[in-house]
Amino acid sequence: MSATPLVLLVDDKPDNLDVLVNYLSDYGLELMVATDGEQGLELALEHTPDLVLLDVMMPGMDGYQVCRRLRQMQQTSDCPIIFMSALNDTDSKVKGFEAGAVDFISKPFQRQEVFARIQAHLTIHRQRQELRLKNLQLEQLNLELQEQMDKRQRAENELQLADERLSTLTRQEAEHWGIDAFIGRSPVITRLLEEVRSLQQAPDTNVLVLGESGTGKELISRAIHYGSRRKEKPFVAVNCSAIPAELADAEFFGHVRGAFTGASGDRSGYFVQADGGTLFLDEIGDMPLALQTKLLRVLEDGLVTPIGGRKGRLVNVRVVAATNANLRNKIRDQTFRQDLFFRLAGYQIQLPPLRERLTDIPLLVEHFLTLLGQQMGRERVTLSREAMLALRQYHYPGNVRELKNLIEYALIASRGQAIGVRHLHFLEPPSGVMQSDHPAAVAPAEESPPPAISTENQEQMLMEYARTQGKVNNNRAQALLKVDHGRASYLLKKLHKEGKLIKQGQRRWAFYMPS
Incomplete structure (x- = not known):
């Protein structure tokens, strides 16, 4: 409704229209007049009045017909219509209300009555319009609120699902990296596991894990984390020797946007990422x-x-550091800080090399045969007595990791048959071990040390390994094929160019997946 209400007057007698115009001209109303029903409908359709004063008795189309037509028109379906008539009988009034009128004014007109009724119905009409508008606004608001509630519910559902997945992953990680993952019954391993259990109950103590390459330093570190109350929080593993010196600060402590060229946004460092959990610093001696x-x-x-920030953030992080270097020599050479050593070495664990627990080799071999055999679809592969003897007499410069690689290679090379000595590709063959799997027999020609593996066979071994394990990198290729870095790189790049392997990552972090 506009600020000046528009009132349509419909009467076939001009005298009546003159009287009404005279009555209403001083009340701030905009007036339109029509002398018959058809003209009244045309004006109503064109101008949409806020109220209609309608005579009942008119030639042609009477007031009842006009009223019903006005109610059928979208523009005037809710417009208040007041009948004017000299008829005061009840039947006439009822008929008018049934046609859609809201009120009835008797002739002759009383000025105050006419205006009062008009004013009352205009007020009611305006309030209805305002109420309708508010209802529409409320409906829109309700829709928006419902949409927000739906979004929040979806977010909560997704968060709950993520929490459940995280909880499941955490349990799986705990099971995978728990102390049950350690294979062995030797006294040195028994003592080591007792130390791990004690450290799991001391979740705020920093730990320094020492040992040769391949002895399981990261495995021990993960077991310490996933067996402690910090297991629900992140375990962030960092190879200190792989981080370029110019990026080290940003990697460890993060940076803010614009701190340096290329810092297009804020980035949290390793300490913030590991907040509440464990930060594993591998090769700490190379920092x-x-x-x-x-x-x-x-x-x-x-x-x-x-970097570039003015405000620090407090973090609660347990640091587990590992190295195969002699840190005391580095301290003496002033390449490692003594005060940092004492901060890191709240407790020290020395991991034994495999040659000092050779009694655990049969258990480890059985474990790797089962684990890797299942992954390759080659279960129940057996190992000859001579092959086991060779494994027990080997000195293992690469420790448990090398033993795993030996079994992995042998499973592939044996093509699902029993593993013999000929399938074990040692860096240095153990002394005093016959290359035949039948010590009482003379080794036939085919049992002699095999010639160099052909390129085609090497490629097949790499592709089969990638298929069974999901990926292969240069280090794994070197161990698998017993070749140097250059040869492994050549074969992997060749298979990539031929479309047989897909490359992921760059440089030392590159690995290859089946196409």
């Missing part, structure tokens, strides 16, 4: 001195300040 100083400061006060 640059400048970074050691900053690491020591964070370990002392728990405050991490990103």
